[in-house]
Amino acid sequence: MRLIDAHCHFDFPQFEGRRETELEQGRTRGLAGLVIPGVRRSDWGRVRQIALNYDGLSYCLGVHPWFVDEHSDEDLAELRRLLESKPDRCVAIGECGLDRLRGNLDQQWPWFEAQVDLACELGMPLVIHSVKTHDEVHSLLNRRQWHGRALIHGFSGSFQQARKLVDLGCFIGVGGVVTHARANKTRDAIARLPLEALVLETDAPDMAPEGVSKGQNSPRFLPDILDALAEIRGGTPEQLAPVLLDNVSRLYGWSAADIGE
Numbered sequence: 001m002r003l004i005d006a007h008c009h010f011d012f013p014q015f016e017g018r019r020e021t022e023l024e025q026g027r028t029r030g031l032a033g034l035v036i037p038g039v040r041r042s043d044w045g046r047v048r049q050i051a052l053n054y055d056g057l058s059y060c061l062g063v064h065p066w067f068v069d070e071h072s073d074e075d076l077a078e079l080r081r082l083l084e085s086k087p088d089r090c091v092a093i094g095e096c097g098l099d100r101l102r103g104n105l106d107q108q109w110p111w112f113e114a115q116v117d118l119a120c121e122l123g124m125p126l127v128i129h130s131v132k133t134h135d136e137v138h139s140l141l142n143r144r145q146w147h148g149r150a151l152i153h154g155f156s157g158s159f160q161q162a163r164k165l166v167d168l169g170c171f172i173g174v175g176g177v178v179t180h181a182r183a184n185k186t187r188d189a190i191a192r193l194p195l196e197a198l199v200l201e202t203d204a205p206d207m208a209p210e211g212v213s214k215g216q217n218s219p220r221f222l223p224d225i226l227d228a229l230a231e232i233r234g235g236t237p238e239q240l241a242p243v244l245l246d247n248v249s250r251l252y253g254w255s256a257a258d259i260g261e
C-alpha cells in the first residue's frame, strides 16, 4: 500500500529533530510521501528546504488567510516570481483561502482572489483553506472563471457544499475530522461523494485524529484516516488506497514515475 499525505505542515517547529523518525514510522504503514503547504513568506524558504531534504516530499507556496495582514503587494510579486521559475518539487499554490472564524474576511478576500488568478494564469493547482466559507469559495472560483485542479483541504461541511465544489473540479481533503464519531455531517458527505474526488491528508500537527492529543498529529497517522474512510464507505483500506493515490497524483499533476511507481 502506498499513501501520500496531500497536506502536512511538516516544516513546523513541532517536527524539529523528529522528521526522520516520523517518516520512517509512517513508511512502515505505507506512507510514501507528503506535501508541505506554504502559509507565509517568512516560512517559504524553510518549506522548500525541508521538502528538498527528504525523498517523497513536495511543497506549495502561498499566503494563508490567517497571515494576510503581514504581507504586501511586494510579497505577491515575489510569489509570482518564484512560481514562474518553476522550482523543483513545488507542486501547487497555497495554502490560500478564507476563514470565517479567524481574522477578517474582507482582508482575506483580495489575497485569495489574487492567488486564484495566479493559479489560472500559471496553470497550477490550488490548495484551499475554507472554514465556514464553502459557498464564498465556490462563488469566487466561479466568478474568476477558475479552471483546473484544487484541493479543499481538511474538508468539514455538508454533502451539498462538497458536491458543488467537486462539480467545479475540486478534490475534497479527507482528514482527521472523519475519525471523530460526532462529525456526522462531514462523515455523511465523505461517504456519499465519488471516491475519485477524495484525497487523504493529515494537516499535521493540527487536526488530530481520534485518540491523538491536540497538536500531536503526525503524517504517520495517515493510515488511521484511511481506516476511518474505509469504515465510512465500506471496502478495505487496500481497495481504496490505489484510487486515492491516483487522485492525489491527478491533483498535483504527478506521473507514475514521479511517485516512484
Ligand SMILES: [Zn+2]
Residues within 6 Å of the ligand: 007, 009, 037, 095, 153, 203
Ligand atoms: Zn493546513
